[in-house]
Amino acid sequence: MAKNSQQDARLTEQRIHQAIIDIFMEQGWQAVTYGSLAKHTGLSRGGVQRIVPSKEAMLNAFQGQIFQFVTGKLDFTTSAALFKSWNESLDNPQFRHCIKYLITAVNADSGGKQKAKTGLDKLAEMAGRENMHSLLGIAVYRLLE
Known part of the structure; x- marks a missing residue:
């Protein structure tokens, strides 16, 4: 029975992590709450909170998926x-949610800030630091539209 309980716990954790990603991609980081996760998974808020006890813990669900999504939309062949x-990608709501998260993570006091910095540093390596500065400027203006 212990094996089954461990397997069930892993499946529940995977379900919650997928819900975090789904909600984030559909509605943005601000929409990822215990209430929205409970509604999306059919679990209680307390059940969700036992698996992901903080927003910081929720970030672990991404496991590099934001970076992969963003880079998958970009063409690095020439500037x-x-x-x-x-x-073109800034017209995609999911891409916008990713970029908005990376930009607004500047205000975070947690590991989210470090994860965003790591992602932006990797993008800067791929795109060139000056290009990345310009792209972020473009994104800020486009996100204000």
């Missing part, structure tokens, strides 16, 4: 292709 793909 012109990069800027074109960045601008």
Whole structure:
């Protein structure tokens, strides 16, 4: 019976982590709450909170998926292709949620800030630091629209 309980616990954790990703991609980081996770998974808020006791713990669900999603939308072959793909991708709500999270994580006092910095540093390595600065500027203006 212990094996089954451990397996059930892992499946529940995976279900919650997938719900975090689904809600984030559909509605943005601000929409990832215990209430929205409970509604999405059919679990109680307390049940969700036992698995992910904080927003910090919720970040672990991403496991690099934001970075993979963002880089998967971009064309790094030339600077012109990069800027074109960045601008086109900013029309995609999921891409916008990812970029908005990376930008607003500057205000976080937790590991989210470090994860965002790591992701942005990796993007800067791929795109070039000056290009990344320009792309972030473009994103800020586009997110204000």
